[in-house]
Amino acid sequence: MKKILLLATGGTIAAIKGEQGLVPSLSASELLQFFENSSTMDVTYKILMNKDSTNMQPEHWVQIAEAIKEHYEEFEGFVITHGTDTLSFTSAALSYMLQGLRKPVVLTGSQVPISFKKTDAIKNLSESLVFACEDIGGVFVVFDGRVIMGTRAVKMRTKSYDAFESINLPYVAAIKESKVSYHWKPGVNKQDFTVDTRLCPDVFVLKLHPGTKPEIFDALKKVYRGIVIESYGNGGIPFEERNLLPKIKEVLDEGIAVLVSTQCLEEGEDLYLYEVGRKVAQYDVILSGDMNKDAIVAKFMWALGKTSNLKEVKEIVETPVARDLSARWG
Numbered sequence: 648m649k650k651i652l653l654l655a656t657g658g659t660i661a662a663i664k665g666e667q668g669l670v671p672s673l674s675a676s677e678l679l680q681f682f683e684n685s686s687t688m689d690v691t692y693k694i695l696m697n698k699d700s701t702n703m704q705p706e707h708w709v710q711i712a713e714a715i716k717e718h719y720e721e722f723e724g725f726v727i728t729h730g731t732d733t734l735s736f737t738s739a740a741l742s743y744m745l746q747g748l749r750k751p752v753v754l755t756g757s758q759v760p761i762s763f764k765k766t767d768a769i770k771n772l773s774e775s776l777v778f779a780c781e782d783i784g785g786v787f788v789v790f791d792g793r794v795i796m797g798t799r800a801v802k803m804r805t806k807s808y809d810a811f812e813s814i815n816l817p818y819v820a821a822i823k824e825s826k827v828s829y830h831w832k833p834g835v836n837k838q839d840f841t842v843d844t845r846l847c848p849d850v851f852v853l854k855l856h857p858g859t860k861p862e863i864f865d866a867l868k869k870v871y872r873g874i875v876i877e878s879y880g881n882g883g884i885p886f887e888e889r890n891l892l893p894k895i896k897e898v899l900d901e902g903i904a905v906l907v908s909t910q911c912l913e914e915g916e917d918l919y920l921y922e923v924g925r926k927v928a929q930y931d932v933i934l935s936g937d938m939n940k941d942a943i944v945a946k947f948m949w950a951l952g953k954t955s956n957l958k959e960v961k962e963i964v965e966t967p968v969a970r971d972l973s974a975r976w977g
């Protein structure tokens with residue numbers, strides 16, 4: 648019998664209809680009442696919080712990581728039920744905070760509450776429990792029959808059952824009728840299991856649009872230590888009218904880390920391709936490669952939690968962790 652720990656954090660999966668709309672309310676034991684006792688696994692549950700994931704903050708990621716650390720030796724696999732809206736930020740953050748995992752940490756949720764007729768919760772939770780029994784290490788998202796690396800999941804759809812896609816990396820596996828079919832398998836971790844929950848939440852994502860004013864950086868530098876600029880296409884910063892370059896140089900000189908990424912979900916940046924990219928690349932900004940925004944935010948917070956030296960932050964963020972960055976950039 649595999650010993651699995653179910654950590655409940657809320658989300659639609661645990662929601663009921665309240666007077667103000669759907670609210671997470673069910674406990675972990677109430678979630679498990681929808682399942683028959685299994686002969687292959689022994690599931691223990693713990694409720695960590697009951698939140699709509701919109702209300703999740705980096706401090707809650709730390710709480711989840713600490714719970715896994717506390718129970719790591721007792722269990723063979725972990726399932727975290729979570730709201731889908733920020734699930735991929737949490738899965739990425741756990742991928743950075745929990746290194747050298749030799750057991751699966753699986754995040755799941757649902758688009759429709761578990762007590763509703765057309766729910767996807769029973770499928771997602773039972774497939775997550777199946778995957779949590781696999782002999783594999785790492786953080787994964789299991790949703791709608793697909794297994795995605797925790798650093799590569801992105802919520803693409805607000806209502807459909809297939810809410811998540813694996814961006815810039817193939818799915819790890821498919822699950823059908825409780826059978827796991829691997830497309831590829833992450834290698835065995837060589838490093839020891841370590842937990843590093845130091846995070847600096849002072850990171851801001853600035854999504855560029857034609858008309859973005861340089862003065863925005865004056866406001867940002869007062870409250871943030873890291874700025875992610877989601878630029879366009881292969882990457883670049885406008886340098887003619889509303890020229891953003893002088894302000895970027897100014898914030899860097901004041902010790903604020905700047906990362907340039909792209910609004911395009913697939914194929915990553917190539918900052919050296921165009922003049923608009925090369926002009927900002929000369930400032931030694933951090934490059935995103937093909938990491939997605941949710942992973943970038945979590946990794947940036949994790950890097951800034953360790954150091955404020957801009958060179959070291961760049962080095963940490965640009966080094967691949969848990970398959971978050973493809974070989975071309977790594």
Ligand SMILES: NC(=O)C[C@H](N)C(=O)O
Binds near residue numbers: 660730
């Ligand atoms: N499907 C969901 O779980 C959405 C919900 N608002 C949440 O993220 O908690």
